[in-house]
Amino acid sequence: MACRARSPRGSGEQLRGEIIDAAAVLLEEHDNVDAVSIRAVADAVGVSPPAIYLHFTHKNALLDAVCGRYFDHLDEAMADAEAGKSHPLDRMLALGRAYVRFAIDHPAAYRFAFGHTGGEGTPVVDEALRTAAFRRLADGVGGLVEIGWYPNPAPAADSHAHTLRMALELWTVAHGAASLMIAKPDLPWGDDLQVAESVMRASCLGGSVMSLIGDNAPGADVERFVAGLPPTPQ
Amino acid sequence: MACRARSPRGSGEQLRGEIIDAAAVLLEEHDNVDAVSIRAVADAVGVSPPAIYLHFTHKNALLDAVCGRYFDHLDEAMADAEAGKSHPLDRMLALGRAYVRFAIDHPAAYRFAFGHTGGEGTPVVDEALRTAAFRRLADGVGGLVEIGWYPNPAPAADSHAHTLRMALELWTVAHGAASLMIAKPDLPWGDDLQVAESVMRASCLGGSVMSLIGDNAPGADVERFVAGLPPTPQ
DNA sequence: TGTACATCAGTGAACGCGCGTTCACTGATGTAC
DNA sequence: TGTACATCAGTGAACGCGCGTTCACTGATGTAC
Numbered sequence: 001m002a003c004r005a006r007s008p009r010g011s012g013e014q015l016r017g018e019i020i021d022a023a024a025v026l027l028e029e030h031d032n033v034d035a036v037s038i039r040a041v042a043d044a045v046g047v048s049p050p051a052i053y054l055h056f057t058h059k060n061a062l063l064d065a066v067c068g069r070y071f072d073h074l075d076e077a078m079a080d081a082e083a084g085k086s087h088p089l090d091r092m093l094a095l096g097r098a099y100v101r102f103a104i105d106h107p108a109a110y111r112f113a114f115g116h117t118g119g120e121g122t123p124v125v126d127e128a129l130r131t132a133a134f135r136r137l138a139d140g141v142g143g144l145v146e147i148g149w150y151p152n153p154a155p156a157a158d159s160h161a162h163t164l165r166m167a168l169e170l171w172t173v174a175h176g177a178a179s180l181m182i183a184k185p186d187l188p189w190g191d192d193l194q195v196a197e198s199v200m201r202a203s204c205l206g207g208s209v210m211s212l213i214g215d216n217a218p219g220a221d222v223e224r225f226v227a228g229l230p231p232t233p234q
Numbered sequence: 235m236a237c238r239a240r241s242p243r244g245s246g247e248q249l250r251g252e253i254i255d256a257a258a259v260l261l262e263e264h265d266n267v268d269a270v271s272i273r274a275v276a277d278a279v280g281v282s283p284p285a286i287y288l289h290f291t292h293k294n295a296l297l298d299a300v301c302g303r304y305f306d307h308l309d310e311a312m313a314d315a316e317a318g319k320s321h322p323l324d325r326m327l328a329l330g331r332a333y334v335r336f337a338i339d340h341p342a343a344y345r346f347a348f349g350h351t352g353g354e355g356t357p358v359v360d361e362a363l364r365t366a367a368f369r370r371l372a373d374g375v376g377g378l379v380e381i382g383w384y385p386n387p388a389p390a391a392d393s394h395a396h397t398l399r400m401a402l403e404l405w406t407v408a409h410g411a412a413s414l415m416i417a418k419p420d421l422p423w424g425d426d427l428q429v430a431e432s433v434m435r436a437s438c439l440g441g442s443v444m445s446l447i448g449d450n451a452p453g454a455d456v457e458r459f460v461a462g463l464p465p466t467p468q
Numbered sequence: 469t470g471t472a473c474a475t476c477a478g479t480g481a482a483c484g485c486g487c488g489t490t491c492a493c494t495g496a497t498g499t500a501c
Numbered sequence: 502t503g504t505a506c507a508t509c510a511g512t513g514a515a516c517g518c519g520c521g522t523t524c525a526c527t528g529a530t531g532t533a534c
Binding site: 037038039049050053058059 | 486487488489490491
């Protein structure tokens with residue numbers, strides 16, 4: 001264990017931060033949650049194992065903190081990405097790109113954050129919905145709805161649910177790209193971010209077209225629409 | 235440990251199958267790979283722990299076998315799903331639905347299969363590409379290309395790469411739906427399969443439209459296209 | 469038909485390991501009088 | 502200014518546990534002569 005000067009009186013909080021940092025580094029370096037043991041973290045910080053328990057009630061609380069910090073940084077990256085984009089579609093795509101890039105840059109944390117059964121301790125439920133990063137996605141969808149990209153449903157009360165649903169779908173697509181690229185990095189992706197943008201763009205476009213021809217049109221009708229023909233006569 | 239009659243002479247293979255089954259059941263029941271220990275599996279089968287090593291060289295070999303069986307069953311489910319669909323788009327969507335449904339029905343196995351770093355033992359690399367389930371997806375894309383849904387690129391030699399790329403994108407979307415629904419089941423999904431189909435459909439449609447207006451058109455131009463207007467004059 | 473032997477499918481006990489966590493203790497720092 | 506005491510931020514040693522894996526052994530079954 002490395003030597004380490006004792007912290008001055010009121011600075012317990014500082015060690016707490018260092019512990020979270022060290023855990024995040026271990027997670028990323030070994031690409032594996034199992035490498036993040038209390039002993040390993042303590043060793044990296046230069047402190048004895050029981051010292052961890054002065055700042056976290058149990059190991060899961062530490063892992064939760066690592067996750068929380070991950071989402072905070074993700075949101076910062078997304079905020080940077082959308083700044084300066086004026087058209088809602090471009091902003092949406094910038095958000096998706098940033099999401100995927102951040103995941104690829106921190107694969108172990110992403111895998112941990114999304115490969116985890118809720119278990120008992122962590123309230124993963126609407127936590128994710130309240131997460132700033134997801135709210136940002138939902139706002140992006142709101143921008144598309146405003147310019148009429150997605151039609152606003154007739155009863156205004158449904159508007160929120162509609163936006164939420166489109167945001168969920170876009171999150172699904174961004175997550176699919178991030179998650180599959182991380183899980184199978186040896187597939188012939190080519191340029192990661194180009195593929196991610198392409199798939200997000202297709203989703204945005206397709207969603208818009210679907211609202212024109214109906215959500216459940218059979219294949220033959222969709223084909224005729226895309227070709228510019230009228231629907232098949234029944 | 236449960237009592238268990240000794241296997242007759244040539245039937246070592248039978249126990250092997252029972253071991254894989256037991257491991258798969260443990261994985262699904264506890265929703266956690268950590269629950270699949272050599273001891274737990276041996277106990278479930280009614281055999282002593284060392285007996286496992288008569289059939290698998292180490293624990294990872296057993297887990298690999300569980301994965302392999304998972305993908306085999308997935309391919310069967312997809313084969314059933316596409317049987318009887320005539321239009322390529324409908325076949326594609328049926329494949330996606332089956333993929334997502336199977337993942338939701340076996341969440342722990344799916345999470346394990348895709349939440350795993352390759353590590354050292356398993357050649358995950360093009361294994362996934364050679365997997366029957368993925369070939370089936372690629373064939374589905376081939377059907378769409380044939381009817382002109384996706385334009386065939388000019389040099390015929392690129393055709394294979396193009397199909398592969400579209401298949402990768404669709405896999406990305408299906409995986410996103412499956413994976414996010416498993417990871418965050420408490421999000422307001424509504425009807426799982428409906429959302430999955432919707433997102434796959436949007437992807438198919440969007441991909442087709444993108445081939446008409448260019449892959450990287452800026453937001454404003456895309457908007458004008460969807461509205462039926464000519465591109466913004468430069 | 470009988471007997472010695474090889475094979476096979478396992479068993480029981482033990483190995484060393486790293487883990488999360490607890491508990492009694494320490495010694496520097498601040499504070500009250 | 503000096504002294505007794507409380508607080509704080511840790512330490513060192515140990516706990517019990519379950520794990521993957523190994524090793525010497527067993528006893529039923531088949532086979533050769």
